[in-house]
Amino acid sequence: MIRSWRIGFVALILVALSGCQALQKVDQGLYQVAESVSERDRITGRRSLSMANRSAQIEQGNAYVEKIIAQEQKNKRPINAAISRTQYQRLVRVFDRIHQVSHLKQERWQPLLIKRNSFNAFTTGGTYIVVHSQLMTDLKDDAELAAVLGHEIAHTVANHVYERQTHAQVSALVGSNSAGRSGYQAAFTHESEREADRIGILYTALAGYDPLAASRIWQRKYTQEGNARALFHHDHPVNAERYQEAKAVGTKVLPYYKKNQINPRAAALLDNNVLWQKNNNEVAAGEGGGVTALLSTALGAYVQHQQAKGEELRQLQQANFVKSVESVLKVESTRKAGSHLLDTRWRYAANGPTLTNVVMGLYLKRNGKIERYVSHVNGYIKPGQVFTAKFSLPNSLNVDDLKKYSAKLYLDDVQAAR
Ligand SMILES: [Zn+2]
Structure with missing residues (x-):
């Protein structure tokens, strides 16, 4: 519904702009403004809000990981193959296949294995993926590892690290008070987590790993840990919801999965698949493109804001229901x-x-x-x-x-x- 409304709105402005020299100049200026505060979403082609460009992101993100490496060395803790040769080789092998089918395959990425007793992996917006050693032993097979790595690289693909930073900056600028609430922030991350799950599951299918592996991870977590729905604020969706959503997405992309084979149509499927269609029809600067870019950036931020508010309310209602039954x-x-x-x-x-x-x-x-x-x-x-x-x-x-x-x-x- 939002999409068709936007197209109608943009078409009107284009009509008003055509053939007017002065307005074309203004529009070019607007395009530059939009370029400086947004970047085209790699997945859908829509604009999302961001103030950092990719090379600055890589520099900042990698500096953070290099600090971790230095720290490990200083504390004489082993990294990568020094932790376990077979584990590290397995990590590199699975990661390479996922990376090859991702939106960032043109960048040189590398995994970093560190020794930690926790189930965790993360990216910092650069070209590293950091994996805790316990995660390697907890996951049952390569397909589950592929699902985790796909999810992590997707956070960078979808620009979540910087989207969050920029969102916080913009909210502070306009004095929005909802952004300060921890429930709102948790809800904002929920949407990012869902998006990273969806993208990651597509990657696993395209790379030749069972796309239902992600749902098996969350099903197991739900069985072992439940949801802790009202116990604390969640920065990830609860286990049962992740399980259900991962299962639905995994089933949708199952036709793209050929066991142990990279799908030969992987590149084309990144743009157009059962989960999203990329929109490449951005209007050029000077022909209404500036207004369009700014509008869709603002609209994107607004939609994200509304989504987060809706999610926050839903979480609160569910937590309150649990508390009322508990009493x-x-x-x-x-x-x-x-x-x-x-x-x-x-x-x-x-x-x-x-x-x-x-x-x-x-x-x-x-x-x-x-x-x-x-x-x-x-x-x-x-x-x-x-x-x-x-x-x-x-x-x-x-x-x-x-x-x-x-x-x-x-x-x-x-x-x-x-
Ligand atoms: Zn995540």
Whole structure:
């Protein structure tokens, strides 16, 4: 709907501009202004807001990673092949295939493997992709690794690092107060995460890796960790949503996937595919292109702003629903069913809606670290009903020790059945 409205608006201005010398000069000036504050989105060809150009981005982004490398050397921590030769080779091999089908294949990129006990990978806007060693061992296969690497390179392709910086600067300039709210900022990142997931999944398919691998990562995370919907502000969409969306996108791009083969039509498919169509018809400067560029930049920023506000509201409503249900869940009993098995019984003591996708959680602090365990409750729970949630704990954690770590039960997530 927004798109057709924009085309109509632009056409009107073009009519008004044609044949007027003075206005053409103005338009050329406007084009330069638009060029300085925006860059054409590599994916859709639309303009997005950005004040840094690519070579400055690379310089800034790489300087940050080179600082990490220097730090690792100073602390005598190994990097790359010195951590594990086979792991590093695998990383380079999978990364090269993903990079080859990406929008940035003309740039020279390299992965950096660092030794960390966390599931993480990131880009800084330059030409490095930084991968924590634990991620390499947690992922089940090359296709899952490809999905993570595709997601990370997509953040740079879609200009998220700088889009976020610029968005913050512009919001500060115009004195918008929503941008200061942490919920709004989280919502803004959610949209970026979704976009990076979509692009990354297309890359995996084009590079010859199973595009459903991403959905398997998030399904596993949801099973193990739940959603922690109301526990804290999320800077990524919750696991269940990422799983569902990744599955939908993976299914859509499945026809592009040929096992272990780069799709011969990869380059053409980057511009036109089931997920997006690139718009190359930007009007030239001096012929209305300046006005168009500025308008579409402003419109793009406005749409992003509205999207983030809508997402913020949705997150807040869901978190509030979880809190309201939590307040009417009463513990009937807790029982040690084994050294590492805790049984809990609950009553849904209210006249509210029937519940589904109930996930009960247990959190505690051990050795200075928060740990969370979840229990998925199958089926539907009606008002007044009693239900059980079983928690199986790791071997290192005995049920008798839960008190010592001030363990608390909580409602991790819930939905109203429709
Ligand atoms: Zn991300």
